[in-house]
Amino acid sequence: xxxxxxxxxxxxxxxxxxxxxxxxxxxxxxxxxxxxxxxxxxxxxxxxxxxxxxxxxxxxxxxxxxxxxxxxxxxxxxxxxxxxxxxxxxxxxxxxxxxxxxxxxxxxxxxxxxxxxxxxxxxxxxxxxxxxxxxxxxxxxxxxxxxxxxxxxxxxxxxxxxxxxxxxxxxxxxxxxxxxxxxxxxxxxxxxxxxxxxxxxxxxxxxxxxxxxxxxxxxxxxxxxxxxxxxxxxxxxxxxxxxxxxxxxxxxxxxxxxxxxxxxxxxxxxxxxxxxxxxxxxxxxxxxxxxxxxxxxxxxxxxxxxx
Amino acid sequence: xxxxxxxxxxxxxxxxxxxxxxxxxxxxxxxxxxxxxxxxxxxxxxxxxxxxxxxxxxxxxxxxxxxxxxxxxxxxxxxxxxxxxxxxxxxxxxxxxxxxxxxxxxxxxxxxxxxxxxxxxxxxxxxxxxxxxxxxxxxxxxxxxxxxxxxxxxxxxxxxxxxxxxxxxxxxxxxxxxxxxxxxxxxxxxxxxxxxxxxxxxxxxxxxxxxxxxxxxxxxxxxxxxxxxxxxxxxxxxxxxxxxxxxxxxxxxxxxxxxxxxxxxxxxxxxxxxxxxxxxxxxxxxxxxxxxxxxxxxxxxxxxxxx
Numbered sequence: 001x002x003x004x005x006x007x008x009x010x011x012x013x014x015x016x017x018x019x020x021x022x023x024x025x026x027x028x029x030x031x032x033x034x035x036x037x038x039x040x041x042x043x044x045x046x047x048x049x050x051x052x053x054x055x056x057x058x059x060x061x062x063x064x065x066x067x068x069x070x071x072x073x074x075x076x077x078x079x080x081x082x083x084x085x086x087x088x089x090x091x092x093x094x095x096x097x098x099x100x101x102x103x104x105x106x107x108x109x110x111x112x113x114x115x116x117x118x119x120x121x122x123x124x125x126x127x128x129x130x131x132x133x134x135x136x137x138x139x140x141x142x143x144x145x146x147x148x149x150x151x152x153x154x155x156x157x158x159x160x161x162x163x164x165x166x167x168x169x170x171x172x173x174x175x176x177x178x179x180x181x182x183x184x185x186x187x188x189x190x191x192x193x194x195x196x197x198x199x200x201x202x203x204x205x206x207x208x209x210x211x212x213x214x215x216x217x218x219x220x221x222x223x224x225x226x227x228x229x230x231x232x233x234x235x236x237x238x239x240x241x242x243x244x245x246x247x248x249x250x251x252x253x254x255x256x257x258x259x260x261x262x263x264x265x266x267x268x269x270x271x272x273x274x275x276x277x278x279x280x281x282x283x284x285x286x287x288x289x290x291x292x293x294x295x296x297x298x299x300x301x302x303x304x305x306x307x
Numbered sequence: 308x309x310x311x312x313x314x315x316x317x318x319x320x321x322x323x324x325x326x327x328x329x330x331x332x333x334x335x336x337x338x339x340x341x342x343x344x345x346x347x348x349x350x351x352x353x354x355x356x357x358x359x360x361x362x363x364x365x366x367x368x369x370x371x372x373x374x375x376x377x378x379x380x381x382x383x384x385x386x387x388x389x390x391x392x393x394x395x396x397x398x399x400x401x402x403x404x405x406x407x408x409x410x411x412x413x414x415x416x417x418x419x420x421x422x423x424x425x426x427x428x429x430x431x432x433x434x435x436x437x438x439x440x441x442x443x444x445x446x447x448x449x450x451x452x453x454x455x456x457x458x459x460x461x462x463x464x465x466x467x468x469x470x471x472x473x474x475x476x477x478x479x480x481x482x483x484x485x486x487x488x489x490x491x492x493x494x495x496x497x498x499x500x501x502x503x504x505x506x507x508x509x510x511x512x513x514x515x516x517x518x519x520x521x522x523x524x525x526x527x528x529x530x531x532x533x534x535x536x537x538x539x540x541x542x543x544x545x546x547x548x549x550x551x552x553x554x555x556x557x558x559x560x561x562x563x564x565x566x567x568x569x570x571x572x573x574x575x576x577x578x579x580x581x582x583x584x585x586x587x588x589x590x591x592x593x594x595x596x597x598x599x600x601x602x603x604x605x606x607x608x609x610x611x612x613x614x
Contacts, residue, residue: 220496
């Protein structure tokens, strides 16, 4: 069996980069993995953990001779990185990324892509609250969706080849425009993270309730929000700075709906509360049926394992 | 070994009532369990599943001769139930509940408690998104906190005895006033549920993003909110109707903080976003250290089990 790619370059080796390395090794997707990370300690760790066959001190060096280059650092870094690697990208190579926003990535990266290199933005909808080169694992992408947002002029064969890469990682692949991606992810990912960060912050600032009480009684629901709010702050800062319009639009709708609930609570409108609360179970059921979450109560945390 | 109680009556046999039945059986906490449920089908199911030794068609009948009576139905039902059982409660019995609010429970129940019966409100901070007599399991209360809110005139021996019951169920016990309980739970449980219900509702109403897209890409964070929002609508309606002031107070703070984040996004204030996002990891770490959540990334859903 031949490899899908001779050489893959990972630019950024955190949760996603290291998970890609594990799955590329495990499923023998590429012969060689090269890597670049901004910090010396991450570069050393990547070599120690055998995540890469060779690590480079510059991104320009890491992408040399690579057939597939994947930007895996926070989206705020892509513009500068694209400029840095522009001259050393191999003709015919595919350049992609894993960023959580897409229109801003096109804006920042596209101007630096040389003729003959296929730039196809991408976003695997997968992750955990952990970060860094030690947090990755090969199974992260299994049964998750990877969205590709090729530009209208994209080469169909290159898109097909990149889709094949993600399928080899265990993912399903969907194509859409960068703008639609940013709208969809604003509601399924960006707003949930913003809300989670916000409630943790609100709780931390209370005078009448101590931090220790918040922690002790967090099993009432709060603890779930702290998991999402433990995600990488740099990555998420960059997401919100780069998907402003869609996030503000979703946030406006969320706040409007929340005001209506607030009013129902103030005026004791039990019927309205009951009706809103009754809508959610079907969506939950459909998410489980689509294989996007476990059916186990409480995510399987507190329940005994089935025999 | 003798039983802590001769006879326990469970009034309401849903997730909490059935879980109590399992742990009472498993840890041999009482000799006999009697039960009452409003619906004929739940009563039949409770007998079938051997959750109770005897089921009654009225709450008044179920509490006869019980040493410990536990109200396990939605808090909106407690006033009427307390009135119904008032005449048949055994002198010296302990009457408690598992409701998610406490001041309103004191308001609704206390007037109906006869002389010689020890009324001690309680609230185990434990649950899953499932409901009904088939959803219970004996391990639900292990390492969770149960808050008791005895009135100033409460009998110390009775409080001690009820605390012993919850410890026998595997829980830790804390005492506080009903008012403080309602404030603490407003932030650790009620507001998280309200926000989760709200975002699921906002997502369901979008025109530009289909339900099918919300479901497919829910692994970006949204799916976590759907679990909490799949909780019992009747129970949660009653919580919000009965903890209005504390919930409105916390909701006001949450919305204020969210407006500040919204402004930071609109004006591109990356430093503010980064600072807020950086505060949360410590709270998460402390919740894990306190044994109130799993340390496994993504609640252990997507990661391989350790060998």
